[in-house]
Amino acid sequence: MASITLENLAHSYRPNPQGDSDFALKEVNLKWDDGHAYALLGPSGCGKTTLLNIMSGLLEPTRGRVLFGDQDVTAASTAERNIAQVFQFPVVYDTMTVRDNLAFPLRNRGMEQAYIAERVDRIAQMIGLEGILGKKAQGMTADLKQKISLGRGMVRDDVNAILFDEPLTVIDPHLKWELRTQLKSLHREFGHTMVYVTHDQTEALTFADKVVVMHEGKVLQIGTPQELFEKPAHSFVGYFIGSPGMNFLPVTIQGCTASVHGESVELGQDYGQPDGELALGIRPEFVRLTKDKGLPIRINRIQDAGRHKFVNTRVFDTEFNIVVDANQEINADMTNIVLDPDKISVFHNDWRVEGRSAN
Amino acid sequence: MSLRLQDVSKTVDGLLHIHPVNLELEKGTMNVLLGPTLAGKTSLMRLMAGLDKPDTGKIFWGEDDVTGKRVQDRDVAMVYQQFVNYPSLSVYENIASPLKLQKKSRQEIDAKVQEMAELLKLTGLLDRKPSEISGGQQQRCAIARALAKDVGLVLMDEPLANLDYKLREELRIEIPRLFAASGAIFVYATTEPEEALLLGGNTATLWEGRVTQFGPSIEVYRQPADETTARVYSDPPMNPVTVRKMGTEVHFPNGQLAMLDQETAQFPDGEFHAGFRAHHLELSGDAEGNIAFETKLIATELTGSDTFFHVEAVGQRWIGLVGGPRSFVEGEALTVSVAPQNIFLFDKSGTTVGKLCADPARAGA
Amino acid sequence: MEKTANQRAWFLVLPVLLLVAFSSVIPMMTVVNYSFQDSFGGNEFFWVGLEWYRELLRSERLWDALGRQLMFSSIILLIEIPLGILVALCMPKKGWLASLCLVLMALPLLIPYNVVGTIWQVFARSDIGLLGRFVTDLGFEYNYAQNAADAWVTVVAMDVWHWTSLVALLCYAGLRSIPDAYYQAAEIDQASRWSVFRHIELPKMRGVLIIAVLLRFMDSFMIYTEPFVLTGGGPGNATTFLSIDLVKMALGQFDLGPAAAFSLMYFLVILLISYVFYTVMIASDKEEAQS
Structure with a gap:
């Protein structure tokens, strides 16, 4: 096992990349620490699968280096890198039994019979395949097949890392939870470095200790779920994490006060006198509807979702979502909103800036 | 038309x-x-x-x-x-x-x-x-x-x-x-x-x-x-608990008590199925008037805006829901509670009988 | 309301039913009719019952032809299926080379049967044919018109040349449908080339292989034109397969009755063997899927 370092990685699928737009992956520097569970989260086309394939050796990057520990493996083949990978669609050897499927990577490496048997039994027990080890894999349901794929990924204990490429895509929604939980406990049990690629925030946040958010070929933020939620480093992270995502209002800022079309909003920190494009961001959960004070709004629509209400409004020209408690009455005279100063983030050219403590 | x-x-x-x-x-x-x-x-x-x-x-x-x-x-x-x-x-x-x-x-x-x-x-x-x-x-x-x-x-x-x-x-x-x-x-x-x-x-x-x-x-x-x-109409599914009705009282498996209103109290005594939704499972174990349960945390799920927490309570597996990403330690003991007015009561055939009563003056608890 | 709709559907099917009736059912019934009768001079008929069938089953002629036929079909299946798979595996996966390969492979399939026969008749002649001369110059005694074994080798080579590309193209389509993830997973699992073939490629080609075997079997079982053009079924009766024998009987000797009985039995044999093939293969497919 080893840490994985990605140094100045960039990749283009074109033969002679010119501008920035030719690159599917733009200048990535990352270090995956040994034994942690990471998620690579981003919308489709953000470059996360490209990045994963570079790590597994299926793609050679246009620029940059991949290090396993101190060893440069940029040009090494997949087999030489000693990694395991689980793919989006289950890959099982149909003609083999479940047991043979699990044992396959070990047998190919000439492991001892006794070791193989013990290892296969242990993995099968952990992911609940012990009852069907003798059956042929052909004709099994997608989720069983994906379990077999997961098992084959986990069966070797000497791998440098296990990579997952949207492994729950074909799994029935009510079974996703079970597999996700099993993955977590497998990680705890074996301590492999795991990298999990997905576009689904629930999968990413639930699985990983640290989530890497990617957008348009760039890494925007690496952080714990709390950090991504409370302090998104980039406005895209704020928008992408959470449902509904963060609200943004273009502002000008003077110290502890932001001004939106002449209306002032109190901020939790002192930001000095920044210039450039500024926006304040706040999550729909941290906004309160009021009768008179605060920013003026126009309510477009109220949707009752049972446990809370979604209020869709306009603040000047900007769409603004608010989430309020289910029991709260919303009256026609609620024409303003108040933002919780401590929950406001300030973004300068889309990147979050930290202010100084207000006092 | x-x-x-x-x-x-x-x-x-x-x-x-x-x-x-x-x-x-x-x-x-x-x-x-x-x-x-x-x-x-x-x-x-x-x-x-x-x-x-x-x-x-x-x-x-x-x-x-x-x-x-x-x-x-x-x-x-x-x-x-x-x-x-x-x-x-x-x-x-x-x-x-x-x-x-x-x-x-x-x-x-x-x-x-x-x-x-x-x-x-x-x-x-x-x-x-x-x-x-x-x-x-x-x-x-x-x-x-x-x-x-x-x-x-x-x-x-x-x-x-x-x-x-x-x-x-x-x-x-x-x-x-x-x-x-x-x-x-x-x-x-x-x-x-x-x-x-x-x-x-x-x-x-x-x-x-x-x-x-x-x-x-x-x-x-x-x-x-x-x-x-x-x-x-519940996602995650309603959390189940089996209760015993005796007159106007409802007994929970852990000894807790809740009251019924006059109308619901008319039903014959015996075992009833009760259930409540995930977001009604509160983390504040000592909230006034709530029914508290000692549980063990099994797993958590983070969806971005919310955190689902799975707990084991009175021999059942329950799922709770709180806002924002939270981190829990798996295996830790957690006191949770439910407000009685959020608990549905169903009879043997599954028909809804009513809800429990949020009577603050519930005696004998 | 919906009833008129249903009946209209029947009207639409009617032309096809009529066409099928005239093109196959009615001619077939005539053959059935002939097979129970004897004819003199072409228009006097006597009812002979099952006599022709009894005679045919006793005659060595049918059994010999059937034996040759089964032998031929087995040989070409044994050569064409593995060879087709091998060719498909060697074909490039993408790029202009792949397209070029596809076109080249399709060429033999476009040549009419009798032309194939003619090409080989000339190609393999030991006096002027390119292949025939070459083989003779190597010191082999080779003459398909005289030697039964040589005739067999030539007919088999001709069929392999003509039809292997069909098997290869079918297999190629099967191979192309395997997602890349399988190969990547195999690489990560350090699977050997043989394992990849045995556990990924072969199972995924199963469906197309069933079709290839069925098509090649039925088609080779009815082979007529090529050996007829090449040697006319000779030397002797060496390459007289069932269909050639049938034509000899019906047209050469004008034995309409026995020929009719022959063709019906021929038809039944093909139907029977194809059915057995099909059920065995489909059944094992299902069994695999359920186990």
């Missing part, structure tokens, strides 16, 4: 696929069919559309019996989970295709296509082919084509299931707007309770081919008629 199903049922291979159902959908209403996979949502929609013929019962469109009428002769449009567009036609031609079949004039077609494109934010994409636009845009195109026909009945079979959540969020807000603009009867199938609530209108809950309840969405959600409806 209304769509009325009268004792409609469908048998497939000797099995009753759709139990006899009576439904009346009024003009200009949004009707959600809510149920898990294989509950019969698609089968019911196919019957409504005329793609399948019911084995018993009749279907009325206004006063007309349309039971045996072919789908081509009916006034319906359908949107599927898969994005169904003509791959070789541009977005413009896709939207125009039903209008051409209706032999509309070129000006009429153009006006309608522009209107639909405007409504569904496709204006800049009219010259593109479906393969050149994103999944969300493809589904918008399919919806535009369905709405362009100006039909009386629009059926949508899990139209957002194949989109990722940000696009789903966006279209979920738009669909009620589209519906309001069209004036047609909308029927919308989904597996997600929250989606049903956000769409508003009416909900018919389905379970194993049976419509268990039909009424205004928020009412069905707040007052489910039976345990099955409550289960279908």
